[in-house]
Amino acid sequence: MGFxxxxxxxxxxxxxxSVLAVRVAYVLCRSGLPPSRSRASGxxxxxxxxxxxxxxxxxxxxxxxxxxxxxxxxYVAALTDNMSLPKAQVYEKSLIHGDRETIIENAEFxxxxxxxxxxxxxITAIATTLRxxxxxxxxxxxxxxxxxxxxxPGTCIPLCASAFLLKVLGLGWSSIFYIESIARVKKxxxxxxxxxxxxxxxxxxxxxxxxxxxxxxAQYAGRLM
Amino acid sequence: VIDKEAxxxxxxxxxxxxxxxxxxxxxxxxxxxxxxxxxxxNGEDLVKPICAVSGNLNLQVEHFTFLPxxxxxxxxxxxxxxxxxxxxxxxxxxxxKPLIVVVNEDLMDNxxxxxxxxxxxxxxxxxxxxxxxxxxxxxxxxxxxxxxxPGEARPVVALINEFLGFPV
Numbered sequence: 001m002g003f004x005x006x007x008x009x010x011x012x013x014x015x016x017x018s019v020l021a022v023r024v025a026y027v028l029c030r031s032g033l034p035p036s037r038s039r040a041s042g043x044x045x046x047x048x049x050x051x052x053x054x055x056x057x058x059x060x061x062x063x064x065x066x067x068x069x070x071x072x073x074x075y076v077a078a079l080t081d082n083m084s085l086p087k088a089q090v091y092e093k094s095l096i097h098g099d100r101e102t103i104i105e106n107a108e109f110x111x112x113x114x115x116x117x118x119x120x121x122x123i124t125a126i127a128t129t130l131r132x133x134x135x136x137x138x139x140x141x142x143x144x145x146x147x148x149x150x151x152x153p154g155t156c157i158p159l160c161a162s163a164f165l166l167k168v169l170g171l172g173w174s175s176i177f178y179i180e181s182i183a184r185v186k187k188x189x190x191x192x193x194x195x196x197x198x199x200x201x202x203x204x205x206x207x208x209x210x211x212x213x214x215x216x217x218a219q220y221a222g223r224l225m
Numbered sequence: 226v227i228d229k230e231a232x233x234x235x236x237x238x239x240x241x242x243x244x245x246x247x248x249x250x251x252x253x254x255x256x257x258x259x260x261x262x263x264x265x266x267n268g269e270d271l272v273k274p275i276c277a278v279s280g281n282l283n284l285q286v287e288h289f290t291f292l293p294x295x296x297x298x299x300x301x302x303x304x305x306x307x308x309x310x311x312x313x314x315x316x317x318x319x320x321x322k323p324l325i326v327v328v329n330e331d332l333m334d335n336x337x338x339x340x341x342x343x344x345x346x347x348x349x350x351x352x353x354x355x356x357x358x359x360x361x362x363x364x365x366x367x368x369x370x371x372x373x374x375p376g377e378a379r380p381v382v383a384l385i386n387e388f389l390g391f392p393v
Contacts, residue, residue, distance in 0.1 A: 034390050053311030064378040177385055183311040185339040203388055205381055221384055223376030225315040
């Protein structure tokens, strides 16, 4: 009995690994190609906000998006960031027309654990990163975004990784758009570098021509600010 | 070189800059400027030494830790001195105000200085270190600064729409 189970495991594991490898290869090849679904209703979006200039830049993008195409909108910011979500809420409220009460219908606002706070020791960061990854997975499974917008804060890495994992497992497809922060003129941020090298973003934008020359797979379409 | 009219000087988040504006530097500048300090964070401790000397000088000091929008304050200013955060930089440039950015590499990540240096090279603002702030203010020629033409998100969003198969 034990021997049969052992033999079964010996066969199953290589098969599973091969299937996963094929799926990862498929996802990587399919990234960068437009998704094939029909445009019946709006696309569910995840918008990752970050401290400082990140949120300002991201809101510039959101303002420009056609709202009927990108709806509902899920805004995510770090738990310790208390300025970004209010800014998004102010914007979403401004979209409400007419005499209806000011209830925001097409947007939700959520907070996520950060992998590591500024100045936190790297040892405790292992546990907090794990917590952030699990929380990110939970949010991604809950939201099942079709589109993800992010521009550099560390909070976007667990989210993008979770979305990528879902793609590999065939449980959902999200197009990831990454726009490197305007503060990055000569070097990519850590988030940007990871997404660029691992080819996890479907489209990768930089805001300075010098960066586009250094990272040829990136696109340069001017500055957001 | 320095305009003799009373000017409002608006300082954003000057944890680094206020430390460099000691009493003797203030004395050099105060004959020409009315200072309107606005400090973030733990403004109380930073403001005390400045307030102590402000009585002798032509100084008006205001400080706050959070303001929903500093745009109005920036609009009233003749000059803005700021740290190198991209939010502060672009908010000021987009309002068309002269800007001196103080880069302190001891206290912050290097990446913030890349942006300030690039924009200084393009003559949209002046760059200084805490140690050189005084000379920069004394020698500044704000009329030589080039106006900054704001960017916009439309080209990026057009590419995103195109990728997703939406009509552009």
